[in-house]
Amino acid sequence: xxxxxxxxxxxxxxxxxxxxxxxxxxxxxxxxxxxxxxxxxxxxxxxxxxxxxxxxxxxxxxxxxxxxxxxxxxxxxxxxxxxxxxxxxxxxxxxxxxxxxxxxxxxxxxxxxxxxxxxxxxxxxxxxxxxxxxxxxxxxxxxxxxxxxxxxxxxxxxxxxxxxxxxxxxxxxxxxxxxxxxxxxxxxxxxxxxxxxxxxxxxxxxxxxxxxxxxxxxxxxxxxxxxxxxxxxxxxxxxxxxxxxxxxxxxxxxxxxxxxxxxxxxxxxxxxxxxxxxxxxxxxxxxxxxxxxxxxxxxxxxxxxxxxxxxxxxxxxxxxxxxxxxxxxxxxxxxxxxxxxxxxxxxxxxxxxxxxxxxxxxxxxxxxxx
Numbered sequence: 477x478x479x480x481x482x483x484x485x486x487x488x489x490x491x492x493x494x495x496x497x498x499x500x501x502x503x504x505x506x507x508x509x510x511x512x513x514x515x516x517x518x519x520x521x522x523x524x525x526x527x528x529x530x531x532x533x534x535x536x537x538x539x540x541x542x543x544x545x546x547x548x549x550x551x552x553x554x555x556x557x558x559x560x561x562x563x564x565x566x567x568x569x570x571x572x573x574x575x576x577x578x579x580x581x582x583x584x585x586x587x588x589x590x591x592x593x594x595x596x597x598x599x600x601x602x603x604x605x606x607x608x609x610x611x612x613x614x615x616x617x618x619x620x621x622x623x624x625x626x627x628x629x630x631x632x633x634x635x636x637x638x639x640x641x642x643x644x645x646x647x648x649x650x651x652x653x654x655x656x657x658x659x660x661x662x663x664x665x666x667x668x669x670x671x672x673x674x675x676x677x678x679x680x681x682x683x684x685x686x687x688x689x690x691x692x693x694x695x696x697x698x699x700x701x702x703x704x705x706x707x708x709x710x711x712x713x714x715x716x717x718x719x720x721x722x723x724x725x726x727x728x729x730x731x732x733x734x735x736x737x738x739x740x741x742x743x744x745x746x747x748x749x750x751x752x753x754x755x756x757x758x759x760x761x762x763x764x765x766x767x768x769x770x771x772x773x774x775x776x777x778x779x780x781x782x783x784x785x786x787x788x789x790x791x792x793x794x795x796x797x798x799x800x801x802x803x804x805x806x807x808x809x810x811x812x813x814x815x816x817x818x819x820x821x822x823x824x825x826x827x828x829x830x831x832x833x834x835x836x837x838x839x840x841x842x843x844x845x846x
Contacts, residue, residue, distance in 0.1 A: 478503050479597070480538035481547045482531040485697035486622045487722055489654045490615035491547075494594075497611035498603050503543035505534040508700035512537060517813050519567055526701060526782040526812050527694040528560055532567055539573050547597065550581035555756030555787055616723075617662055618653055621669070623721040625649050628673050630717065633710025634684035637677040643707060645672050682713075685831055688769035690719040690762040691780035692788050695811050697722070702780055702811065703820045712828050717774070719765035720758070743768055750794040759787030763794050770802035776831045777804060778824075783812035805831060 479495050480503045481488070492502045506512070508530055516533035535546055546568075551558035561579035568575060578597060594608060603611075629646045636642050649669055656662045687709060695701050696718055706716045727737050747764035754760055766777050779795060781788030792808050799806045807827045809820070 477545050478543045479545045479547055480505060480543035482534040483508050483698065484694055485722065486650060489622055490619040493618050494611050494615035497614055498607065500597065503538050503541050505538035508698065513813055519571060523784065525556065525784055529813065530701060531560065532564060535564065535568060539575060545576045545578060547578050547580065550579045553754060553756040557757065614659055617659065619722050621653055621666065622650065623723050625669060626721065630706060630710065631715055632673065632676050632678060634713045634715050635678040635682050637679060641676050645676060684713050684715040685828060686715045686774045688717050688719060688765065688774050688777045689780065690765045690777060691758065692782055692785050693720055693725060693758055695780040695782055696720060703815060703817050708821060708824055712824060714828060719761065750798055751790065755787045755790045757785065757787030759791040762788060762791040763798055766795065766798050766806060767802060770804040774804065775835065776827065777806045779806055779808040781810055783810050
């Protein structure tokens, strides 16, 4: 069995660690590129959303590298993500690829269900539940560390003196985390990470514009799809905070209710005046997090979604009211295979310029006593 899975940000690091800790052979697809996109677009239904197309490209590239088993997440509720696995299985079959598709459905609060499904993948290696728990713990620690360095990088980029230094350190650390083989080595690496970030020279007195990013999880997490929006905003002097990281999604969707984040339900309630029920995907969370970012004093929010994404289209319809009530500018960006970096950068620059101008006007009004 040679396992592969789709890219979504840095999720490949803990997944590779998990399966290799259970002595499974992992075939990573290459990082998402224009070729990945072209393969996906050429072999997917035209009306399919961008994440499905990129996934298909990932799978074809991994199969060409020797993968024979695909592990894919499933979904529930009014979102097409729940159909991805079955649709992708049929597409690959029509293309003549003889691969096994293992779909891991959300456990709906029963974490043991998920553990048992993962254990089925590793039955040929005679691994025990204890081995599985140990592997999950190691993968989880890597995921936490990855989220941590992403957050630190987002704070440093707009403040760095030597442009690009943060990204060099970040990319190096991601590779180091991927290559770590045991928890003892991982603990040592934590100290090295602190030292590496402390060497980045920054403008200590600079107070950058703060922008939150919300939206559909794949477009928020996968840099190739969102055209490296966090890096681009950092270059424009913006401190970026996402509404969701890998470990957030795991806590909110896979863990038992008593292990979910304590503030998860209270944040969701912020969306109730605008979207008072689950609409699939992260539609409700997007609205809740816009309100939350406003309450935290953020200067603006960028809402990302793939073209035709129903849950985020529902969220988009509520955004004007939320933006007006909480006096926070929100820009929605719809992404598909035709998205181009040049126009994208121009939109980001215009949005940040608008925020900066608005802040200047407010400061002048305060100083003049109006």
